[in-house]
Amino acid sequence: MMKWTRLLLLMLPLTVSACGNETHGDLEAFIKNSGKGLRGQVTPIPEVQPYTHYPYSAFEMPNPFKPRKSKHIKGEGSGLQPNLDRHKEVLEKFPLESLKMVGSLERNENFYALIKAPDSSLHRVKVGGYLGQNFGLIANISESEVNLKEIVQDSIGDWAERISILMLED
Template identity: 45%
Template sequence: MSRVVLIGMCLLLAACSGGEHEDLRQWMVDETKDIRGRIPPLPEVRPYEPVPYDAGNLLDPFRSAKIEPEHRKSGGGGMQPDFNRHKEPLESFPLESLKYVGVLLKAKASYAIILADGALHQVKLGNYMGQNFGVITKISESEVALRELIQDPGGEWVERVSTLQLQEKETGK
């Protein structure tokens, strides 16, 4: 019985697949004949016109020689560090690596104790330390003040005041 039902179903499906859909095809052709894409025309291409480049008399930004500032050309004065002076031991260390760890008072003179690279150094007013020609101007129980000479971008030597604060005892070591 199931074979008979299966064969009947196949025949019914085959009857529906006829090529009598001509009216549907004609409707599709009628509807799509007026639908066309509209593409705007391409813009007009202008011819290339090269721009003349005349930079022969201008400065070359890639020249390796540095331009000297005007004050150097005229032999400008101003403050300058003493390059002929004998360097002190603490001048070979950057100021950031030096630590102010104590102060000594001897016969009305103050001496600061500076820790540099694991060694203690004793300094007084007028001594130099740091790599920027720093001269000690004041020693107190809480800080050491220095006057440094640094070169600005224009080549001028300018003063900068820096301080080293007293370092408290470090814990955990």
């Protein structure tokens, strides 16, 4: 093994020195002559046409990014208004779609509904109470449903009454 290492160490300087004496005259001559006679051809810049002004005539048209003004005067509807001054009940902070009727009770001929809120709390409600975010007044309670009269605002700002039903969950 030692013999081979010595032999390789002696051969390495010989191979490196063999590459150093060669001249690259033919390569240098090719590089000098390869660029001769080449001329770039640049096309002339085209003539620029003068700008012609185009009059913008859509200033009088409606802006699609602004809401349109209604021809109806806001608040000329039925005169129905929710009572904004009354104290809000606990279940009025939840949307009606997130509330679930899970049962009903009858006590002294009065019906009560058991309503489960999204935070998993259980509430007992009776006729005259409120549910949901649309001023939903409880009009009637039966064993299988709660009938509500909601007061909602339409697109022109008038208040309208809407009947909603909260069904018993299976």
